[in-house]
Amino acid sequence: MADVNRGNRPLSPHLMIYRPQWTSITSIFVRITGNGLIVAALLAVWWFIALATGPQAYARADAVITSWFGDLVMFMSVGALWYHTLGGIRHLIWDSGRMLDVARSEMFGQVMVIASVLLAIFTVVVI
Amino acid sequence: MAYLTDAKRAAGLGSAKTGTLDHWRMMVTSVGLCGLIPLFVFTFGYALGMEYDAAVAYYARPFPAIVGILTLLVGFVHFNMGVRVLIEDYVHGFARKAAIIGMTCLSYTAAAVGLFAIVRVAL
Numbered sequence: 206m207a208d209v210n211r212g213n214r215p216l217s218p219h220l221m222i223y224r225p226q227w228t229s230i231t232s233i234f235v236r237i238t239g240n241g242l243i244v245a246a247l248l249a250v251w252w253f254i255a256l257a258t259g260p261q262a263y264a265r266a267d268a269v270i271t272s273w274f275g276d277l278v279m280f281m282s283v284g285a286l287w288y289h290t291l292g293g294i295r296h297l298i299w300d301s302g303r304m305l306d307v308a309r310s311e312m313f314g315q316v317m318v319i320a321s322v323l324l325a326i327f328t329v330v331v332i
Numbered sequence: 333m334a335y336l337t338d339a340k341r342a343a344g345l346g347s348a349k350t351g352t353l354d355h356w357r358m359m360v361t362s363v364g365l366c367g368l369i370p371l372f373v374f375t376f377g378y379a380l381g382m383e384y385d386a387a388v389a390y391y392a393r394p395f396p397a398i399v400g401i402l403t404l405l406v407g408f409v410h411f412n413m414g415v416r417v418l419i420e421d422y423v424h425g426f427a428r429k430a431a432i433i434g435m436t437c438l439s440y441t442a443a444a445v446g447l448f449a450i451v452r453v454a455l
Binding site for chain 2: 270297
């Protein structure tokens with residue numbers, strides 16, 4: 206019986222124990238945005254195959270994607286896309302051995318949040 | 333032993349015998365997407381909501397079509413590697429294998445559908 210005390214042992218510190226930090230929360234959101242972007246990616250693929258199929262299929266796909274709900278999904282997605290892109294750039298910088306100290310990692314996280322919102326608004330305005 | 337360097341003594345003793353190739357591929361696709369994503373967002377976003385004939389004519393041009401093809405190809409390979417990490421962190425046992433295979437099928441199917449569509453519109 207190697208594990209008689211199963212279920213009643215102290216846990217190592219994890220998400221529920223640590224106070225939220227800029228570094229952990231921005232990292233979690235890089236994961237959420239990256240995986241959530243499958244929705245917009247599949248919508249884009251649908252738009253392309255509808256365009257290749259014909260005017261009727263295109264009209265249906267384009268109407269859904271440019272409806273108010275489609276617009277909302279695409280606006281959230283473009284924000285998520287910019288955020289995830291900035292998060293990826295942060296990873297590339299970290300991988301090169303730079304900006305690994307807490308202060309600059311936190312600052313980059315704050316810049317990511319603000320910049321992705323501004324870039325999303327910029328994208329919608331330009332398009 | 334005295335003739336071995338510290339690096340040589342440590343080499344191969346870590347838990348990760350393989351896996352650096354996954355990380356390297358993630359870096360390569362990330363760098364590629366840094367360039368592709370802004371180009372795709374503004375070309376695709378420009379075409380979105382166009383009339384059918386205008387959208388076909390737009391994606392018959394080389395630049396938007398090639399950007400679209402590259403972004404879908406690199407993007408879905410990148411997504412597939414990323415979602416695999418997500419599954420490996422949270423799903424266990426048989427469901428993990430099923431989810432990884434399912435998401436891999438989805439990634440490559442979506443990429444193939446998108447690529448076929450763009451090529452068909454462009455040619």
